[in-house]
Amino acid sequence: AATPSAANKMVTSASVTSNAYRSASTAVSAATTATAPVNQDLPNIKILATGGTIAGSSTSNTDVTGYTAGALGIDTLINAVPEMKEVANVSGEQIANVGSPDVDNAVLLKLGKRINELLASDDVDGVVVTHGTDTLEETAYFLDLVVKSNKPVVVVGAMRPATAISADGSFNLYNAVKIASTPEATGKGVMIELNDRIGAARYITKTNTTGTDTFKSTEQGYLGVVSGGKVYFYNEPTRKHTADSVFNITDLTELPQVDILYEYQNNGSYLYDAAVAAGAKGIVVAGSGNGSLSKLSKAGAIKAVKAGVAVVRSTRTGSGVVTHSDEDDQNGMISSDSLNPQKARILLMLALTQTKDAKQIQTFFDEY
Numbered sequence: 036a037a038t039p040s041a042a043n044k045m046v047t048s049a050s051v052t053s054n055a056y057r058s059a060s061t062a063v064s065a066a067t068t069a070t071a072p073v074n075q076d077l078p079n080i081k082i083l084a085t086g087g088t089i090a091g092s093s094t095s096n097t098d099v100t101g102y103t104a105g106a107l108g109i110d111t112l113i114n115a116v117p118e119m120k121e122v123a124n125v126s127g128e129q130i131a132n133v134g135s136p137d138v139d140n141a142v143l144l145k146l147g148k149r150i151n152e153l154l155a156s157d158d159v160d161g162v163v164v165t166h167g168t169d170t171l172e173e174t175a176y177f178l179d180l181v182v183k184s185n186k187p188v189v190v191v192g193a194m195r196p197a198t199a200i201s202a203d204g205s206f207n208l209y210n211a212v213k214i215a216s217t218p219e220a221t222g223k224g225v226m227i228e229l230n231d232r233i234g235a236a237r238y239i240t241k242t243n244t245t246g247t248d249t250f251k252s253t254e255q256g257y258l259g260v261v262s263g264g265k266v267y268f269y270n271e272p273t274r275k276h277t278a279d280s281v282f283n284i285t286d287l288t289e290l291p292q293v294d295i296l297y298e299y300q301n302n303g304s305y306l307y308d309a310a311v312a313a314g315a316k317g318i319v320v321a322g323s324g325n326g327s328l329s330k331l332s333k334a335g336a337i338k339a340v341k342a343g344v345a346v347v348r349s350t351r352t353g354s355g356v357v358t359h360s361d362e363d364d365q366n367g368m369i370s371s372d373s374l375n376p377q378k379a380r381i382l383l384m385l386a387l388t389q390t391k392d393a394k395q396i397q398t399f400f401d402e403y
């Protein structure tokens with residue numbers, strides 16, 4: 036973790052005078068995260084940092100693409116937003132410090148187990164996870180399925196690095212702490228906050244490469260918003276999550292290998308053969324349209340099922356339900372409901388920790 040002086044140096048070395056972390060220098064001289072006094076009237080919120088653009092840094096304050104993700108430590112993030120201390124007693128832990136494409140199953144398990152430990156304690160009222168946005172929805176959905184608590188968990192990121200003009204990370208982080216401190220956030224499952232929107236991990240997805248309004252929940256809608264400094268909830272997630280989930284990672288040291296294949300014209304069954312040969316226990320296919328597969332692709336998928344691999348049909352369209360067909364049952368295949376391929380992979384990994392039976396796995400896709 037960064038010391039106050041190191042935190043200062045990181046911000047100055049980026050030659051930034053006006054950015055999201057403009058207040059880091061004053062904040063750290065006033066109080067460090069370690070010595071901040073506890074206000075008994077405020078909730079205790081733990082911030083777990085994993086890296087990403089929210090912790091990103093560049094030498095130029097107009098650079099929003101070539102920066103280093105995960106350059107700043109948790110203390111820098113916390114000290115840069117001293118306003119959070121009016122909302123909650125915040126303290127932080129560094130779980131990882133990577134760009135989110137490098138968040139792997141080991142990080143998922145570490146994070147999920149740590150959140151369960153923290154939330155089991157009366158001393159922790161909610162958790163905020165800072166994360167890169169590229170795979171943020173996968174981590175959030177994983178946590179939605181494995182966190183054994185009704186206490187709020189909010190996953191937050193940013194699209195502009197901390198050193199950029201008009202960086203979005205500090206306000207997103209402030210809002211995330213605000214949501215996690217709100218009693219109405221209890222029992223809502225794992226939430227994602229960016230750009231003032233509160234999305235359910237199950238429903239929201241990244242839709243744009245660089246825009247700050249990238250997280251959208253077009254079909255199922257948002258759970259709520261943060262507006263004028265107040266948290267508003269309007270909807271509840273209806274699928275099973277957190278305390279109602281059967282998935283338990285307590286004794287897991289690894290997750291089964293599940294790979295994603297992409298459907299396209301003129302594709303071949305050899306992609307399935309390659310995944311099976313590489314050790315896949317499950318395959319999710321981003322099918323065309325309503326999860327359609329070409330004749331060759333279907334042949335590859337059926338061969339994989341016969342080899343004992345679970346195959347889930349999802350869609351590359353970006354939205355909509357992949358409907359379950361009689362042919363799926365004949366072929367021993369599973370349909371993803373409205374889970375996109377990357378989230379279907381998360382559910383399939385966890386499903387495979389319980390069963391290899393396609394029918395039982397299908398019930399998980401129907402319920403979660």
Ligand SMILES: NC(=O)C[C@H](N)C(=O)O
Pocket residue numbers: 086087088089104133134135136166167168169170192193194195
């Ligand atoms: N906006 C971001 O956070 C993108 C970054 N590449 C990440 O996912 O770590």
